[in-house]
Ligand SMILES: Nc1ncnc2c1ncn2[C@@H]1O[C@H](COP(=O)(O)OP(=O)(O)OP(=O)(O)O)[C@@H](O)[C@H]1O
């Protein structure tokens with residue numbers, strides 16, 4: 689049985705349909721990545737699936753008692769507010785003693801409970817956000833651009849962590865990413881969104897779809913070929929995302945990625961915050 693099934697979702701802001709007739713379903717244990725240009729409705733779709741974004745029309749069916757974990761794209765934290773990691777993890781609901789320590793250890797942040805949130809690096813903050821989502825012991829983890837602000841090694845480490853969490857907890861993961869490494873190497877399925885679902889399927893199918901090419905430009909093909917994920921093998925993603933022996937064709941992945949993101953200056957890697 690599907691964890692979640694969405695049928696013909698439409699979301700409007702004012703008169704504008706930001707999502708129109710979007711249907712998708714999520715199966716236990718799969719990793720699904722949503723890709724699409726800025727403003728195409730990706731975050732709105734995740735919020736709709738979470739039930740925190742009202743629908744103009746459509747229907748969402750969730751498995752009874754479905755446990756969800758969510759890492760939002762933006763979290764506004766008052767930098768003047770003293771807030772420890774421990775306190776942050778206990779909001780808005782408290783949790784059993786030891787749970788914070790358990791999830792912090794799982795994300796590589798053991799013993800960091802007393803640290804101030806504002807003093808964390810970008811990578812540490814993303815790990816704390818993931819830890820907070822894991823407190824719910826989710827069956828479905830929803831991550832909206834979880835590696836924003838991370839440099840490339842940080843990004844690769846974070847996706848390895850996500851993969852491990854999926855394997856250990858058996859949870860499904862739905863995430864938004866602008867990173868083609870991830871889309872091609874760490875996803876079971878890709879959904880290409882531009883207010884409606886342009887195409888969806890395995891990375892192989894999507895990367896060859898004309899709708900995807902139209903959105904992501906002609907430079908995409910080389911990168912997609914480079915990072916294509918072989919779906920015949922088991923999901924042992926302990927390997928890196930694109931630099932392993934099976935993927936190394938001698939191309940410069942950054943070069944390819946740079947071309948692919950021409951349409952998308954806000955998400956260009958040069959503009960990232962490496963704090
Ligand atoms: N609460 C809101 N009120 C009005 N308009 C909104 C609201 N939330 C989102 N929008 C608009 O809906 C559109 C889609 O926004 P959304 O945040 O879902 O895009 P996105 O695909 O996640 O973009 P990005 O890649 O920049 O994160 C945008 O035009 C945005 O301005």
Ligand SMILES: [Mg+2]
Nearest residue numbers: 730731732761
């Ligand atoms: Mg977004």
